[in-house]
Amino acid sequence: MADQKTAALQDELHKLQEQVNRLSATSIDAQVGKLSEQVQRINRRVEAALAGKLESDVSTSGVTAARSKIDKMSAEVVDSNPYSRLMALQRMGIVKDYERIREKTVAVVGMGGVGSVAAEMLTRCGIGKLLMYDYDKVELANMNRLFFRPDQAGMTKTDAAAQTLEGINPDVRLESYTMNITTLEGFDAFKQTLVDDAGASRVDLVLSCVDNYEARMTINQVCLELGQTWMESGVSEDAVSGHIQVIIPGETACFACVPPLVVASGIDERTLKREGVCAASLPTTMGIIAGLLVQNTLKYLLNFGQVTQYLGYSSLKDFFPSMQIKPNPGCVNPLCGKLQAAYQAHANSPEARAAAAAARALEQAEQNTAVVHEDNEWLIEVVPDEEVAASEAHLHQAQGLPEGLEYSMPVAAMDAQMLNADAVEDTEDNVDDLMAQLHLLHST
Amino acid sequence: MADSWDAGTKQTVQKIPLLTVRAGPRDKEEWGKRLKEELQALIKYIQLNKASDSDWFTITSNKEGTHWSGKCWYVHELQKYTFDFQFDVPATYPAVAPEIEIPELDGKTAKMYRGGKICLTVHFKPLWAKNSPHFGIAHALCLGLAPWMAAEIPHLVGTGVVQPKT
Numbered sequence: 001m002a003d004q005k006t007a008a009l010q011d012e013l014h015k016l017q018e019q020v021n022r023l024s025a026t027s028i029d030a031q032v033g034k035l036s037e038q039v040q041r042i043n044r045r046v047e048a049a050l051a052g053k054l055e056s057d058v059s060t061s062g063v064t065a066a067r068s069k070i071d072k073m074s075a076e077v078v079d080s081n082p083y084s085r086l087m088a089l090q091r092m093g094i095v096k097d098y099e100r101i102r103e104k105t106v107a108v109v110g111m112g113g114v115g116s117v118a119a120e121m122l123t124r125c126g127i128g129k130l131l132m133y134d135y136d137k138v139e140l141a142n143m144n145r146l147f148f149r150p151d152q153a154g155m156t157k158t159d160a161a162a163q164t165l166e167g168i169n170p171d172v173r174l175e176s177y178t179m180n181i182t183t184l185e186g187f188d189a190f191k192q193t194l195v196d197d198a199g200a201s202r203v204d205l206v207l208s209c210v211d212n213y214e215a216r217m218t219i220n221q222v223c224l225e226l227g228q229t230w231m232e233s234g235v236s237e238d239a240v241s242g243h244i245q246v247i248i249p250g251e252t253a254c255f256a257c258v259p260p261l262v263v264a265s266g267i268d269e270r271t272l273k274r275e276g277v278c279a280a281s282l283p284t285t286m287g288i289i290a291g292l293l294v295q296n297t298l299k300y301l302l303n304f305g306q307v308t309q310y311l312g313y314s315s316l317k318d319f320f321p322s323m324q325i326k327p328n329p330g331c332v333n334p335l336c337g338k339l340q341a342a343y344q345a346h347a348n349s350p351e352a353r354a355a356a357a358a359a360r361a362l363e364q365a366e367q368n369t370a371v372v373h374e375d376n377e378w379l380i381e382v383v384p385d386e387e388v389a390a391s392e393a394h395l396h397q398a399q400g401l402p403e404g405l406e407y408s409m410p411v412a413a414m415d416a417q418m419l420n421a422d423a424v425e426d427t428e429d430n431v432d433d434l435m436a437q438l439h440l441l442h443s444t
Numbered sequence: 445m446a447d448s449w450d451a452g453t454k455q456t457v458q459k460i461p462l463l464t465v466r467a468g469p470r471d472k473e474e475w476g477k478r479l480k481e482e483l484q485a486l487i488k489y490i491q492l493n494k495a496s497d498s499d500w501f502t503i504t505s506n507k508e509g510t511h512w513s514g515k516c517w518y519v520h521e522l523q524k525y526t527f528d529f530q531f532d533v534p535a536t537y538p539a540v541a542p543e544i545e546i547p548e549l550d551g552k553t554a555k556m557y558r559g560g561k562i563c564l565t566v567h568f569k570p571l572w573a574k575n576s577p578h579f580g581i582a583h584a585l586c587l588g589l590a591p592w593m594a595a596e597i598p599h600l601v602g603t604g605v606v607q608p609k610t
Contacts, residue, residue: 088478136558184510187535212557213569214543217536237565256539259573332466332539332576409573414462417597419578424461424484431476431509434483441490442502 013042026278066167073126081088082169083126095302102171104301105203107131107194109181110218111157113145113286114233114293115209120147121294122172123165129173130165131193131203132158145283182214182220191222204301206230207293211279213260220255223247224335228298233293236262239280242289243294243312250327250339252309257328257336259407263312263321285315312405321404332412456496457586460489466577468537469510478538479509482580482597483561489582501529501585509533512581518593520601523608529589538577541569543588555596562592 016039067082075087089095106127108119111134122130134157138148152160158176165174181190196202206228208219216232221231227249235242241263247254292311299305312321327340346352402405429437463481467474486503493499503514513530527549531542543561549559557563568588572579579587600606 115590182534182536182540183532184535187470214536214540217540218534221536266448409570412576414573414575414578419462419464422458422462423578424481424488427484428482429480431479433481434480434487435505438483438490439488439504441487441494442504444494 009042009045014037016042057333066170069170073102081148086125095304098302100302101126101298102128104205105129105131106301107133107203107206107295108189109133109206109208110210110215111161112136112211113142113281113283114157114235114290115207116145116147116157116161117287117290118207118209118233118294118297119161119165120168121290123169123296125294125298126169127172131174132161132174133181133190133193134158135178145281145286148418182212187218187222190218191225194222194226194228201226201228203228205297207297208232209290209293211235216255216260220247220273221333221335224249224254224339225331227339229299231293233289234260234262235281235285235289237279239282239285240315241313242285242292243291244289244308244309245310246296246300246324249336250341250343251329254331254333254336255323256333257331258325259409259411261310261312261325261401261405262408263314263319264404288313288315299398304442314404317404319404321402323402323405384437453586453591456489456492457549457583459492460582460586460595461485461580462575463538463580466538468535468539469508469533470535475509482582483508484579485582489586492539500590503581503585516546516585516593518597520598523601525597525606525608525609538580541579541588542581542584544584549600549606553596553600555592562589562596564588564592567591 016035019035042196070082073083073087074081075084075090077084077088087098090098104127106122106129108115108122108130111119111132115132115134119130119132121298136157138155138160140150140153142148143150147164148157148160149164152163155163156176156178158178162174162176175193177190177193179189180186182320194201194203194206206219206223208216208230210219211234219230219232222228225347229246229248232245232247232255233243243261243263245261246252284339295312296307300307308322310323310325313319314321327336329337329340331337331340347356427434461481461484463478463485465474465478465481467478469475471478490499500518501516503512505512510533511530513528513531515526516529517524517526519525527546529544529546531544533542534540541564543557544564545560546556546559546562549556550558555563555590568584568591571587572584575583597606
C-alpha cells in the first residue's frame with residue numbers, strides 16, 4: 001500500500017521536474033516559481049510518506065501519530081479537516097458562530113460513566129478548555145461503561161482521560177485534578193481551581209457527573225458562592241433511568257431548594273432486588289445521559305435551541321418528562337435566599353424588563369419568518385395539537401411534579417414542639433470539657 | 445422506611461437529644477456551638493447504651509471536631525468482632541450525613557463504596573434528609589453504622605470473609 005503510494009508520488013515528482021526543466025528557458029518567472037514550490041511540497045510529502053513507512057515498520061503499537069494543532073477552525077469540506085462537520089452547523093443555520101466554542105471553558109466533575117463520555121464529546125466538539133476532576137482510579141469493573149480501556153486499569157481516571165483526549169483533539173487545553181471535593185480541604189481546593197486571580201469564576205459551565213449526594217451538595221455550595229451556572233446529571237442506582245438539570249443560582253432552584261428530583265422507575269419498588277449490590281450500571285443509559293447533558297451544554301454555550309431546565313429519562317417506558325423547578329423562597333441555604341432576592345431585584349429593573357420584551361419580540365419575529373412557502377395550492381395549514389398544548393399548560397403549574405417524576409428524599413420536616421422537648425440542653429461546659437467527658441466514658 | 449426499624453433502635457434513637465444549630469465546619473463561629481451539641485448528644489447516647497448494657501463503640505475526634513475515629517464491635521454467636529471506623533465531617537454538613545468508613549473491610553463486601561465507606565443510601569440517607577439539621581453524629585452511628593453491622597457482620601462471618609481475632 002505505502003510502496004504503491006510512494007512510487008506514485010515519485011512518478012509525479014519526476015514528471016513535474018521534467019516540466020520545470022523544459023519551461024525554465026522560455027517561460028515566465030512566476031510560473032517557474034509556482035511549479036518549483038509544488039515540487040518542494042511533493043518532495044516533503046514523499047519524505048513524510050517514506051518516514052511514515054519506516055516508522056510503521058518498526059513500531060508494534062499500531063498507534064499512529066496524532067494530528068498537529070490547528071489555529072483556526074476551518075469550514076472547508078475536506079476529509080482532513082476535523083471541524084468540517086461541526087462548522088457545517090453554521091451553514092445550516094443551527095448555530096450562529098460555532099467557533100465561539102474555542103473560547104469556552106467547561107469543568108467536568110466526576111469522570112465516571114457519564115463524565116468521561118461527556119468529556120470526550122466536548123473534546124470532539126472542540127471545546128476551548130476542559131477541567132476534569134476525579135479522585136478514583138480506572139478499574140476493570142468500569143469496563144461495562146464507555147471510554148476507558150482495560151489497559152488503563154490502575155491509572156487515575158483523570159490521567160487516563162487526559163491521555164485519550166489529547167490524542168483525539170490536541171487543540172483542547174486539558175487540566176486534570178485528582179481530588180475528593182467533599183472533604184473540608186477538598187472543598188477549598190476545588191473552589192480554588194475554578195477561580196481566576198481576582199477570585200471570580202474562570203469557567204463558563206460546571207458539569208456535575210458525580211455519583212453521590214455529598215459531592216452534588218459540594219458543587220451546589222461552590223457554585224452558589226461563585227454565582228456559577230452548573231448542570232447536574234444522574235443515573236439511577238438500578239441503571240434504568242436518569243436526568244439532567246440546569247441550576248442558575250438565584251434564578252432556578254438550587255440543589256438544596258427541594259429534595260433531588262428523580263425519574264420514577266415505573267416498577268414496584270418492593271419487587272426491586274437490592275441484596276448484595278450498591279449500584280448497577282449500563283453503558284446505554286450512561287451514554288444517553290451524557291448525550292443529553294452535552295447537548296444541553298452546547299445549546300447553552302452557543303445560544304441555540306431551547307436549554308431544558310430539567311429533563312428526565314425512563315428507559316423502561318421510553319418516557320422523557322421535563323419541567324421547570326422554581327427556587328424555594330424558604331431554601332435552607334441562606335446564600336441561595338440572598339441570590340434569589342438579587343435575581344428578583346434585577347429581573348424587575350426597567351432595563352431587564354426592556355431586554356426581556358426585546359427578546360420576546362425577536363423570538364416572535366423569528367417565528368413569523370420561519371415558514372415561508374411561495375405558494376400553497378392545496379391550502380395546507382398547520383393546526384396546534386390540543387393534547388400537546390394541554391400538557392404544556394400542565395407543566396407550567398407551579399411546582400406540581402409532572403407525571404413520572406418524584407423526590408428521591410423526603411422534605412426536611414420536624415415538629416417545632418418535638419424539637420423543643422427533645423433538643424440538647426444548654427450547658428456551661430465548653431468543647432474541651434465535653435471531649436474530656438466523652439473520653440472518660442470510654443474508660444469506665 | 446421507618447417501619448422497618450426494629451423496636452429497640454427506634455426506642456433508642458428517640459432518646460438521643462436533637463441538635464439545633466445548623467452549622468458545618470466551614471462556619472467558623474457557629475461550628476463551635478454545633479460541636480458542643482454533637483458531643484452532648486454522643487455522651488447521652490453512650491450513657492444510654494451503658495445503662496442498657498449495650499455499649500458498642502468508642503469515639504474521639506481531633507481538636508477541631510472535623511475528623512472522628514473509634515472502635516465499634518458486634519457480638520455474633522458469642523464471638524465479639526471489633527473494627528476501627530473513621531470519618532471526616534463533610535464540608536456541607538449537616539445538609540449531608542457523615543460518610544462512615546471501616547477501612548479494613550474495603551473490598552470485602554458489596555455494601556460498601558470506595559475507601560471502605562459503608563453503603564447507607566437506602567436505609568439511612570432519607571431519614572437524615574428528613575431530620576436535617578437536627579440529627580448529628582450520634583444519630584448517624586445509631587441509625588447508620590449499627591444497623592449496617594447487624595446486617596453485614598453475620599453475613600461476612602458466615603461466608604468466612606471475617607474471622608474472629610484471637
